[in-house]
Amino acid sequence: MSFSYTNYLGLKFKSFWRSKNLNKKLFVKLLLFFGYLFLLLEVVGLGLAAYFLIKETFPDADYFEKLNDYVYIFLLVSFSFIFMINYFKPEDIKPFMLLPVSKKRILAFYLLNTLLSPAFIIFGLWIVTVVTVYALWGYPLAGLLRWGAALFFSLFLINVFAWMSERSTFVGMLAPVVMIGAMATIEKAPHWFKPVSKFYFAIYQGQYLFSGILLVLGLSVIYLLYRNLLRKFYLDGKIKTGTATHRWSGLIDFAAKYGITGAFIQNDLRLILRNTRTKMVLQSSLFFILFAAFVFFSPYYKNNTFMFVFTAVMLTAGFLMNFGSFVPAWDSAYFKLLMSQGIRYRDYLEAKWWLLFVSVIVLTVLSLPFLYFGPEIFKMILAFAVFNAGMNIYFILFTGLLNTTPIRLNEKVSAFSGGQSFNGKIFILTLIRLALPMGLYFGLKALWNENVALSVIALTGLAGFALKGLFIEYLAGLYNKRKYMMIESYASQEE
Amino acid sequence: MIKIEGLEKKYGDFRLSIDKLHIPRGESFGLVGNNGVGKTTLYHLILDLIRPDKGRVLINDIPVSESEAWKKFTSAFLDESFLIPYLTPDEYFDFLAKLRQVNKADTEEILQAFDSLFDGEIRGKKKLIRDLSKGNQKKVGIAGTFIGLPPLIVLDEPFANLDPSGQIKLKRLLNRFRQNHPITFLISSHNLEHITEVTDRIVLLDKGHVVKDLKVNDDTLGELIRFFEEQISGNEI
Structure with a gap:
């Protein structure tokens, strides 16, 4: 047969x-x-x-x-x-x-x-x-x-x-x-x-x-x-997965100056630049800029405040949501190694924080062309950028901790085929992640006005910066508690 | 160096139970047993990667599940999940050296001892670890554990996947480190000949229990072989 x-x-x-x-x-x-x-x-x-x-x-x-x-x-x-x-x-x-x-x-x-x-x-x-x-x-x-x-x-x-x-x-x-x-x-x-x-x-x-x-x-x-x-039907043809690239080495070497945190950042940069999954994250972070252009240009969304707020949040949080939500799952392939080294979770989290922080800054700079649509929209983008960098990072790192699905780094996943590491919990968390800043905005705007809403959002962000040590310490404590569970779930071969 | 006290861990029908086991400082300790007798479970308990149901493991008198201070003088290579696939071997060594706060010169000195084992295929190359052969990945993982010369090194099946010359070279390398440094080794292997050549003491594990605790001498290999032959005699083969 x-x-x-x-x-x-x-x-x-x-x-x-x-x-x-x-x-x-x-x-x-x-x-x-x-x-x-x-x-x-x-x-x-x-x-x-x-x-x-x-x-x-x-x-x-x-x-x-x-x-x-x-x-x-x-x-x-x-x-x-x-x-x-x-x-x-x-x-x-x-x-x-x-x-x-x-x-x-x-x-x-x-x-x-x-x-x-x-x-x-x-x-x-x-x-x-x-x-x-x-x-x-x-x-x-x-x-x-x-x-x-x-x-x-x-x-x-x-x-x-x-x-x-x-x-x-x-x-x-x-x-x-x-x-x-x-x-x-x-x-x-x-x-x-x-x-x-x-x-x-x-x-x-x-x-x-x-x-x-x-x-x-x-x-x-x-x-x-x-x-x-x-x-090309040979293992070294189309079927092959992954290649070795050594781009951006200047940036990677620069990170090396900052001790153990620097070593982790170095590692994260290599992680992002050398794996299929993480490269997709980079692409989709930039995608939100295109998306924003679409929303702001489109006559269809002309007076749709909800859409504008959503876009303003996502514009600078693209990388934060896509990468931060899966910390520490990105390191799942070698999680046992990390857990058997004498590292402090604080250093580990600090490195992730810097990475996410810089991503918000970079995306904010890339959003500068949106000044074209007037100061009102840009004020909104800026307020949410401060919130994303100051406060949202902790929240997203916290939700990432709840994700127990390992990530197979070097595998392509289609944007719409139901990605790995996608589960009900994460889906609900994504909604919460969005609901937090958006709810804050609409709530305060209803009570007072737009300017108060944006000021409070930006101030919350600034408060987050001030309390960084406290938040990171709290997260490190959670890592300590969930350690065995993470090791076990990341060790399973299948996502 | 390692003290095990009333340790118990259950997985369904399987139960690992070790009442008392003491591995003194500087000893090279071998672990032998068929698949499924609890070697990996024991390793995971020692490295605090799983939590025991009962009892505890102490490294340098520090209970591993209570404090993480033991990590400062322990390193381990159990399987490829201890490697970072998207780094080159040099970057991987560099990363470990930074985490353990070992300077470049010391790292270099240790890695030079591995030159012969590496056979020119590991260092100074741009190949990522995930693209290396299984044998070469193993070499990278083993060498990584020596960075900073931690007082306790834990290796699971270090000889598996190595080519014949690699196995001989690794044996010599391990024995050289045993002679020149006060390192405590914990090594498991299915290769009875190799394990007797690199250890001072061998413990035989069967169905989650310690069944033999042997000081290694000229008779040990024979005794181990006899044990496994008896296990299958009378059975189907």
Whole structure:
């Protein structure tokens, strides 16, 4: 009996249901499921509404031709979305390398499996909805089907590209930029993308030459990339994980001057620069700057104070939340070593504090361009920056202590696939972490006014600086108490 | 150096129970036993990585679960979770030296003793520890424990994964340190020949209990082999 696609699916199925932390994974999957469901409803809703929206806005035009003018948005959005969630995960392939199954087959299965991914289902359903709606309003079904098939094939092509790409997370982070761009240029862009629209329209009209071009071009690209990957199907090819880099050595050497705390900071810098997971943390911290630009630019959020406050908090807390929340889990791989050295938790925490403190400063400096939106917004950013650096660090270090899931440092985790170290407790804690500064703001603003609220928030931050020794000492005491529990949970191999 | 008093730890059906064990200063102490007899549990209890159900462990008369002062003169390498995967070996040694407050010259002197064992594959290279072979990782971990020459060094299976010359070199190295420094060693191994060559005393652990406590001499190896042969005789093989 040969190894079939059902066998492959069966193995994937078992690896999920027999995993050690099934409950937690189920929770994450459930959460993601609802997230995707929401997105799906939104996208499908957009597909349903498209016809009527266009009919209202451009009553004189050909409604389908008009829709087709905006097909580039669909392609761009699906492109960024697919690049964010679908990419090659070496650890998925590795176990199959030694099985008596041909490489071609494994790659084919792997590629086939991406058809079941949320991105495909969501964007695929959009195509189905649009085709159905337009067919119901009397547009020729054959043409619509050709058009839909062409779009679907394009999706698949995008997916193959995403699969081959190396820095997919980075490209994925472009999604908000693409969105801003698409929104800002919606008047002119259809004109720039005229060739693209014309291409798909020609397919709709039944000019088989264009369908042929798409098919031949697409298939040859798929074939070439497939061949390319087949050649890399060795441990030192695509399957390899991790590389040695020695960048930023000046910064690392600089930290060495500061004794034991310096040694820990040095180690943390290397940790961040040399592991896949931590590099993703860096990227997503910068992501919040893009996110902020999106919120401040977008006319949609014009008078949405809640969104503005949320953004102001996250802008300077990006790294703090992403990295600090997982202290000490970042050191889980060698936690026993640390625990058997004569170190004081105070030194260890002090190093983490400096790292997080500097991150807030750096992100605040990077936020300077937001002065463009006026002093009101920047005042808010600054007040929350002081709060984040002064007070929030302790709170986040405290919540990090409650996380008992080890981190496998050098593994890629997709931003939306339900990351490691994600669990219910952490999720609730994230909400609390946000609720604290935001609640403070809205509460004080309701009682007095905005200026009082921001002043109190900034003063709380300053008070935090003054009480640093006390807070760190308290946290060190907690580390002492939870020591055995942390060692035990970090020693488990699986997250 | 190490005193164990009425120590007990239960995991389901398994129970580690050592009433009394005293390892004097400067002794090289060997621990032998099949998988699952409680060696790792004992190590973890000694290093205060798990909490005992009963009894206690003292290092230099300091109860390990009450004060952390014992860490100042203890170092251990049990498994790869004692290595920092994203550092190069040199950075790892440097990090340990800083934590133990050992200066560069002293660190260098100790590491030079390991040059032969390293075989030119460890130091001055830009390779990260996670990219080293298992054998080379082991060498890094073992050498790391010697930085600062702590009075107590704990090693779990130091010979496993080493190549044949590596094993011989490590034996010589351990014996050299035993002669020249007042270090107390706690070493476990499944290789009966190696362990008898690097220790003064060997304790045999079985089902969580000390079953033999032998002073190492010319007969010890034979006695150990006999013990394990008796265990399987009459059984399936």
